[in-house]
Amino acid sequence: MKVRRGPRSGLPVVVAIHSRALGPAAGGIRLRRYPDWRDGLVDALRLSEAMTAKNAAAGLDFGGGKTVIALGPGTELTPSLREAALLDVGELIESFGGTYFGGPDVGTGPADMVVVRRATSRVFCLPPEHGGTGSSSIPTALGVFAALRAGARHVFGSAELTGRTVVVSGLGSVGALVAQHVAAAGARVVVSDVDPAKRASGYEWVDPEKALRTPADIVVPAAVGGVLSAELVPELSAPLVVGPANNQLTSEAVADELAARGIVWVPDFIASAGGAVYTLLREVEGVPHEEANARVEAIGATVSAVLDAARDKGTTPLREARARVAARLS
Ligand code: PHE
Incomplete structure (x- = not known):
């Protein structure tokens, strides 16, 4: 450092x-x-x-x-x-x-x-x-959307979002694009942001301090980290939490508390890898756009594998995701 x-x-x-x-x-x-x-x-x-963890779990040599x-x-x-x-x-x-x-x-x-x-x-x-590939927010949001659909398939038995309520907490450059994806897929979208001017986005609005506790099918932490704490877990209503914010948990133990309440949490370093995957493959390895995008979409398969393993072994998604990181680093 x-x-x-x-x-x-x-x-x-x-x-x-x-x-x-x-x-x-x-x-x-x-x-x-x-x-x-x-x-x-x-x-x-x-x-x-x-x-x-993000780069290792995504299979990147970085x-x-x-x-x-x-x-x-x-x-x-x-x-x-x-x-x-x-x-x-x-x-x-x-x-x-x-x-x-x-x-x-x-x-x-x-x-x-x-x-x-x-x-x-x-x-x-x-x-x-x-000479660059531009904003990493676009592939990051694409990867989050793939992770969200895989999570929905795991939790609800279907990736179909019509009729589902999705709360996007944080309308920054990634959150705004995730909101667009889920809205286009037919979900009812509720958003929040610390900047009240974002109310003009036209989506249903909830105040930021209430966002993650809003009754919903899926909540998407898309702002800064440290938002999922032991105090918050009992107040969550959504059975699925998946989003791009880095370091969402205030401590690793929160993953156990989420699991104990039957809430499926997709590890942030898996869900948010799209920007790194796309950018590093394109700019370092010269992989074409379509192929890099396919690698971003493959985050969905990783999420399914992690969630299935956690369910089958009675562990947590975090533990399974960490095991993948450890396997690559050893
Ligand atoms: N900063 C983004 C992330 O946290 C995207 C990024 C990844 C940018 C790797 C550059 C290199 O994933």
């Missing part, structure tokens, strides 16, 4: 590498406000670990890493501060000499990667006109 006060921006920037056992570390660049910059550091460490730019509570993010921070990050990534590759994450997108690219070539998801 390297921590710097960015020489241009003055902002704390962190690059955390969790594992390079399967190849160079890969993971996005998160730009987020934290109460204390050390919260950003802890987030980078935990997110880098989640990337190790390790896990993550970058965090920690914006303080009172700091205004002007365009020039943003540019300075992205150049600081690019320089820090470059100092890893190819052992870590960055990409977009919460708070950043393809246009930001063009700025990072001025300081390092080790960055993915540039816009197509700059």
Whole structure:
């Protein structure tokens, strides 16, 4: 891990590498406000670990890493501060000499990667006109949708979504696309976001603090992590929880509590792998679009295998997913 006060921006920037056992570390660049910059550091460490699991379980030859730019509570993010921070990050990534590759994450997108690219070539998801494959949110949402259908087939006996209520908590770049997919499939969609302006999305609305407890068939955590706690589990009503937010559980023990209540939770590092799968296959291995998309869709088969194994062996989806990661890393 390297921590710097960015020489241009003055902002704390962190690059955390969790594992390079399967190849160079890969993971996005998160730009987020934290109460204390050390919260950003802890987030980078935990997110880098989640990337190790995500890349390993998806069968990718990449390790896990993550970058965090920690914006303080009172700091205004002007365009020039943003540019300075992205150049600081690019320089820090470059100092890893190819052992870590960055990409977009919460708070950043393809246009930001063009700025990072001025300081390092080790960055993915540039816009197509700059030679990249663009937003990773599109394949991430596609993978989540595949995971959601596989989960529905497991829990309800059918992947059909007509007549089902799906709550999408977090209408960011991935959540908004997941909402579109499930709406197009005929589900009743209820959304929430910390930004009240997102009410204008036109979907049914629920306040964010109530979102996961809303009576529904499926809830989709699509904002930041740490949302599924021991306190929340007894209040959940949906029998299926599946979404793209990284590190959804406040602790691993929450997976046991979910299972004990008969709630099927699809491990986040399985459901959210579409962006990594598509981007790394396309940009590193030169796999064509259709084939990369098919690999993203295959997340559905992985979800089915994990959920079936947990049911058959009386374990939890988390345990089965972790076993897959361990098998690849050993
Ligand atoms: N940041 C996204 C994730 O958490 C997508 C991504 C993966 C971006 C790998 C770059 C590299 O999966």
